[in-house]
Amino acid sequence: xxxxxWINGKLIKDNVEPDTPMLEYLRSKGCYSVxxxxxxxxxxxxxxxxxxxxxxxxxxxxxxxxxxxxxxLEGLQSEAEEFGAFLADEGAEQCGFCNSGFIMxxxxxxxxxxxxxxxxxxxxxxxxxxxxxxxxxxxxAIKKYLKSVKGDLGNE
Amino acid sequence: MLRCNDYIFAESxxxxxxxNRKKSAAIVGGCGWLKLGSRQWGSVIDLSxxxxxKITETDEAFTIxxxxxxxxxxxxxxxxxxxxxxxxxSVRHIVGTQFRNTVTVGGSIFGRFGFSDVLTVFMVxxxxxxxxKGGVIxxxxxxxxxxxxxxxxxxxxxxxxxxxxxxxxxxxxxxxPVLTFAHAFREDGAFSxxxxxxxxxxxxxxxxxxxxxxxxxxxxEVIEAINAYALWISSQYxxxxxxxxxxxxxxxxxxxxxxxxxxxxxxxG
Numbered sequence: 127x128x129x130x131x132w133i134n135g136k137l138i139k140d141n142v143e144p145d146t147p148m149l150e151y152l153r154s155k156g157c158y159s160v161x162x163x164x165x166x167x168x169x170x171x172x173x174x175x176x177x178x179x180x181x182x183x184x185x186x187x188x189x190x191x192x193x194x195x196x197x198x199l200e201g202l203q204s205e206a207e208e209f210g211a212f213l214a215d216e217g218a219e220q221c222g223f224c225n226s227g228f229i230m231x232x233x234x235x236x237x238x239x240x241x242x243x244x245x246x247x248x249x250x251x252x253x254x255x256x257x258x259x260x261x262x263x264x265x266x267a268i269k270k271y272l273k274s275v276k277g278d279l280g281n282e
Numbered sequence: 283m284l285r286c287n288d289y290i291f292a293e294s295x296x297x298x299x300x301x302n303r304k305k306s307a308a309i310v311g312g313c314g315w316l317k318l319g320s321r322q323w324g325s326v327i328d329l330s331x332x333x334x335x336k337i338t339e340t341d342e343a344f345t346i347x348x349x350x351x352x353x354x355x356x357x358x359x360x361x362x363x364x365x366x367x368x369x370x371x372s373v374r375h376i377v378g379t380q381f382r383n384t385v386t387v388g389g390s391i392f393g394r395f396g397f398s399d400v401l402t403v404f405m406v407x408x409x410x411x412x413x414x415k416g417g418v419i420x421x422x423x424x425x426x427x428x429x430x431x432x433x434x435x436x437x438x439x440x441x442x443x444x445x446x447x448x449x450x451x452x453x454x455x456x457x458x459p460v461l462t463f464a465h466a467f468r469e470d471g472a473f474s475x476x477x478x479x480x481x482x483x484x485x486x487x488x489x490x491x492x493x494x495x496x497x498x499x500x501x502x503e504v505i506e507a508i509n510a511y512a513l514w515i516s517s518q519y520x521x522x523x524x525x526x527x528x529x530x531x532x533x534x535x536x537x538x539x540x541x542x543x544x545x546x547x548x549x550x551g
Binding site for chain 1: 283284285286287288289291310312313314317318326328330353374377378379380381383384385455456
């Protein structure tokens with residue numbers, strides 16, 4: 127089937143099988159940040175943005191993205207690097223396998239929620255699983271990151 | 283994994299209905315359920331270009347399109363003001379933000395899943411489904427029907443005055459619920475819905491009038507009435523065992539959730 131979509135701002139016209147999974151397609155286009163960590167829509171590793179909303183690329187069929195814009199971590203490099211530094215400073219992660227989907231959802235949360243409480247942060251990110259940690263370091267990193275971003279805005 | 287020979291964006295409900303009459307066809311909502319199967323489908327029919335992704339609010343009702351996501355109803359101010367936040371409470375424990383941005387109200391309601399928080403919460407309101415061929419029928423009636431090839435177009439919630447609350451019990455966060463409970467005081471009576479027993483949610487009315495005039499009773503009378511109601515309503519349903527909980531455990535949880543949920547409504551006044 128013919129499909130036209132934008133991946134990280136780049137227009138792609140392609141011919142695909144009707145049941146192509148969005149996740150594997152994105153990987154075939156070089157977006158290796160997008161990973162399959164489970165088979166049951168539970169882990170959040172495959173998080174990408176469809177029209178700027180975080181969704182599960184393991185779940186939505188690729189065809190649903192026809193005519194739409196997908197953003198992956200590859201398209202948010204500088205922002206990801208900035209937040210990644212906070213994660214590193216807090217020693218938040220061990221293996222790092224889950225962090226690409228996690229960062230995608232943190233950056234979506236930053237856009238969607240204004241000054242979230244700890245409970246709101248936890249609720250927004252509860253669909254991102256990490257099996258190495260207890261999420262405490264991540265939470266510290268997020269709070270410091272959001273504070274820093276807000277400070278930047280305040281100085282503008 | 284979703285497997286299909288053809289993926290079709292329906293250009294009209296008429297076309298979608300005609301295509302869906304084939305046994306090998308399926309309508310795709312957010313694909314959260316279809317992707318868990320291993321069946322090879324002929325045609326998968328996508329309704330996302332029919333403008334069904336909107337919530338319309340009038341003085342009389344909310345009309346929720348089949349392709350509205352669970353995240354949309356979670357964030358809808360009018361719907362949550364009307365249901366005293368029960369809609370948000372019913373979906374916020376479902377997997378995660380990304381999942382709720384992905385899956386749809388139409389998929390949840392048409393599926394009539396035994397585990398459904400969404401079916402439970404809508405059923406306790408004066409709600410209807412609009413089917414392409416079957417017309418508008420009460421949700422609690424629709425929930426009893428077998429699957430057919432009709433198409434769910436909208437979920438309609440009539441804005442009759444009510445006071446309601448929702449609660450669920452999960453063994454752990456974001457898992458399927460062990461039990462779901464919704465209660466509403468409506469002009470036509472007090473209603474409860476218990477779901478995830480683990481079968482489809484069912485609506486029951488306080489036929490014994492145990493909660494009659496509850497808002498004008500003394501505190502001791504309120505406690506007595508709610509305890510009696512919790513015992514009564516939880517005994518009106520059948521429960522079964524599965525890997526999450528036993529039937530006896532569910533019956534016990536039903537009584538606890540009934541007591542807590544009704545108390546929460548009455549305490550608010």
